[in-house]
Amino acid sequence: MQLYVNENLVEVGNDSSLTDLRALYKPTADLLIVNGYPVADSHRLAAGDRVVLISRGEVPTETELETLLVARHTPGVHARVKQARVGIAGVGGLGSAIAVALTRLGVGELIVADFDVVEPSNLNRQQYFVDQLGMPKVAALAENLRRINPYVSVISHVVRLTRENIPTLFAEVDVMVEAFDAAAQKALLVESFLSNVPDRPLVAASGMAGFGPANTIQTRRAGNNLYLVGDEVSAAAPGSGLMAPRVGIAAHHQANCVLRLLLGEDPLGE
Amino acid sequence: MQLVINGQSREVSAESLAELLVELQLDTSHVAVELNQAIVESSQFATTALNENDRLEVIQFVGGG
Numbered sequence: 001m002q003l004y005v006n007e008n009l010v011e012v013g014n015d016s017s018l019t020d021l022r023a024l025y026k027p028t029a030d031l032l033i034v035n036g037y038p039v040a041d042s043h044r045l046a047a048g049d050r051v052v053l054i055s056r057g058e059v060p061t062e063t064e065l066e067t068l069l070v071a072r073h074t075p076g077v078h079a080r081v082k083q084a085r086v087g088i089a090g091v092g093g094l095g096s097a098i099a100v101a102l103t104r105l106g107v108g109e110l111i112v113a114d115f116d117v118v119e120p121s122n123l124n125r126q127q128y129f130v131d132q133l134g135m136p137k138v139a140a141l142a143e144n145l146r147r148i149n150p151y152v153s154v155i156s157h158v159v160r161l162t163r164e165n166i167p168t169l170f171a172e173v174d175v176m177v178e179a180f181d182a183a184a185q186k187a188l189l190v191e192s193f194l195s196n197v198p199d200r201p202l203v204a205a206s207g208m209a210g211f212g213p214a215n216t217i218q219t220r221r222a223g224n225n226l227y228l229v230g231d232e233v234s235a236a237a238p239g240s241g242l243m244a245p246r247v248g249i250a251a252h253h254q255a256n257c258v259l260r261l262l263l264g265e266d267p268l269g270e
Numbered sequence: 271m272q273l274v275i276n277g278q279s280r281e282v283s284a285e286s287l288a289e290l291l292v293e294l295q296l297d298t299s300h301v302a303v304e305l306n307q308a309i310v311e312s313s314q315f316a317t318t319a320l321n322e323n324d325r326l327e328v329i330q331f332v333g334g335g
Contacts, residue, residue: 094335184331190309191309194309198309224304234332
């Protein structure tokens with residue numbers, strides 16, 4: 001029978017076991033995956049199976065890793081997002097979590113920009129680690145994304161985004177994400193991007209501070225090509241901090257909105 | 271005049287976009303405005319005249335992210 005071993009089509013005896021395959025193709029393998037699911041070596045094989053043999057600590061090749069990602073995705077998602085380029089302005093609480101989600105989806109290319117460095121106070125909600133304090137956020141993020149999926153292309157800019165450079169840096173994105181902290185920066189990004197790149201959708205966020213109810217954070221269409229996530233009232237202020245749960249909820253609203261746009265679905269299901 | 275602001279009909283006395291934002295008591299540095307489906311740059315707020323039945327989306331951002 002024919003089946004795939006680490007994405008190569010091979011011919012094996014009809015009664016071949018997974019143990020035989022391992023001995024033949026990768027004796028050091030200790031993780032055996034058949035059709036996307038880890039199995040024991042007693043697992044019975046069938047023609048057409050996709051077998052991936054991985055040694056612990058070894059990074060799978062691009063094809064192997066993507067095959068494994070696809071196995072957990074809804075069919076058709078990976079091929080679409082692999083072709084996509086998404087821009088993320090600001091990689092703090094929102095942007096770092098959005099970048100992680102889009103990397104786990106296997107989005108082809110991320111363009112990220114932020115001028116800031118990782119500070120201790122960021123670790124209450126942002127996707128960084130204590131050994132990254134002081135690093136430029138985009139450098140720390142690129143490192144973390146590489147550890148998730150090294151085959152996602154991450155274009156990093158350590159830069160303060162302005163009215164002038166926003167349209168240049170993000171001219172070629174399929175979907176743009178606003179993930180800043182300051183209200184004035186949010187407004188500036190929306191204005192600058194949509195007035196210069198009006199045919200590309202922008203997903204922005206406003207209002208996710210505090211520990212108010214999760215369900216008040218929503219995604220709505222706020223303009224012709226503008227989607228807005230948040231409760232739109234909960235500002236970060238003394239007495240109302242930014243914390244991982246609601247910031248994460250908003251970030252994942254944004255990430256799912258991006259995914260739906262890339263898949264050609266209306267973000268609101270309308 | 272009558273405008274449609276964020277989907278709601280509203281009678282306003284403002285004649286320019288800048289006047290409207292004052293009338294709505296919004297901080298102009300924290301808003302993004304779409305007038306008849308096109309974003310208006312903030313430098314144009316003062317010179318953008320409003321007309322009867324214009325449709326506006328006015329997004330007031332709050333800080334946090």
